[in-house]
Amino acid sequence: QQQVKQSPQSLIVQKGGISIINCAYENTAFDYFPWYQQFPGKGPALLIAIRPDVSEKKEGRFTISFNKSAKQFSLHIMDSQPGDSATYFCAASWDTNAGKSTFGDGTTLTVKP
Amino acid sequence: DTEVTQTPKHLVMGMTNKKSLKCEQHMGHRAMYWYKQKAKKPPELMFVYSYEKLSINESVPSRFSPECPNSSLLNLHLHALQPEDSALYLCASSQDRGAGGELFFGEGSRLTVL
Numbered sequence: 001q002q003q004v005k006q007s008p009q010s011l012i013v014q015k016g017g018i019s020i021i022n023c024a025y026e027n028t029a030f031d032y033f034p035w036y037q038q039f040p041g042k043g044p045a046l047l048i049a050i051r052p053d054v055s056e057k058k059e060g061r062f063t064i065s066f067n068k069s070a071k072q073f074s075l076h077i078m079d080s081q082p083g084d085s086a087t088y089f090c091a092a093s094w095d096t097n098a099g100k101s102t103f104g105d106g107t108t109l110t111v112k113p
Numbered sequence: 114d115t116e117v118t119q120t121p122k123h124l125v126m127g128m129t130n131k132k133s134l135k136c137e138q139h140m141g142h143r144a145m146y147w148y149k150q151k152a153k154k155p156p157e158l159m160f161v162y163s164y165e166k167l168s169i170n171e172s173v174p175s176r177f178s179p180e181c182p183n184s185s186l187l188n189l190h191l192h193a194l195q196p197e198d199s200a201l202y203l204c205a206s207s208q209d210r211g212a213g214g215e216l217f218f219g220e221g222s223r224l225t226v227l
Contacts, residue, residue: 032215036218042220042221043117043205044203046217087153101158101216106154
């Protein structure tokens with residue numbers, strides 16, 4: 001049973017547009033929600049993360065919105081650039097003492113110039 | 114540049130070979146991880162080491178054998194692998210196991226089993 005569902009699977013956005021990727025989870029024990037960015041041939045890199053006591057977190061052009069009651073969180077990339085073209089994974093930690101993270105299936109973002 | 118270094122970047126091995134993947138971090142992190150990633154899929158957790166002790170083994174076949182010689186090094190010994198084991202093997206670290214959500218990944222070792 002997939003614990004974190006991510007959508008869409010792929011996304012094409014024009015340069016300067018807003019990219020939005022959504023994730024939904026079931027396990028209310030999750031208490032840490034990071035987003036990772038992965039370029040081809042590279043390992044994932046932590047992009048931004050949020051805890052459920054905060055509804056929004058912004059770092060530069062990247063914003064996480066978190067809806068605890070709906071058990072959903074999303075990544076917004078403002079003013080999307082071709083260099084943002086990558087695969088994005090949402091994740092959730094269901095036990096901060098276990099060292100485990102569960103990942104969404106990923107979204108391949110293409111930003112067209 | 115990533116602060117988690119993995120070697121080799123690419124490895125091709127036959128099903129009867131024995132090889133090892135190596136990972137090193139110098140961030141003072143006390144938890145280290147091995148993940149397996151297939152093309153267009155998310156990383157799958159294999160092993161977790163916390164303070165140099167194996168704390169999680171996600172039912173990984175015994176042909177994969179992890180080793181943590183010290184707090185900075187993590188190895189993955191490979192023996193009698195199958196072609197379906199071909200994948201990107203990612204090492205990651207975190208400050209400690211309790212910060213398992215904030216992972217620092219290496220660039221991975223691309224493994225091909227013939």
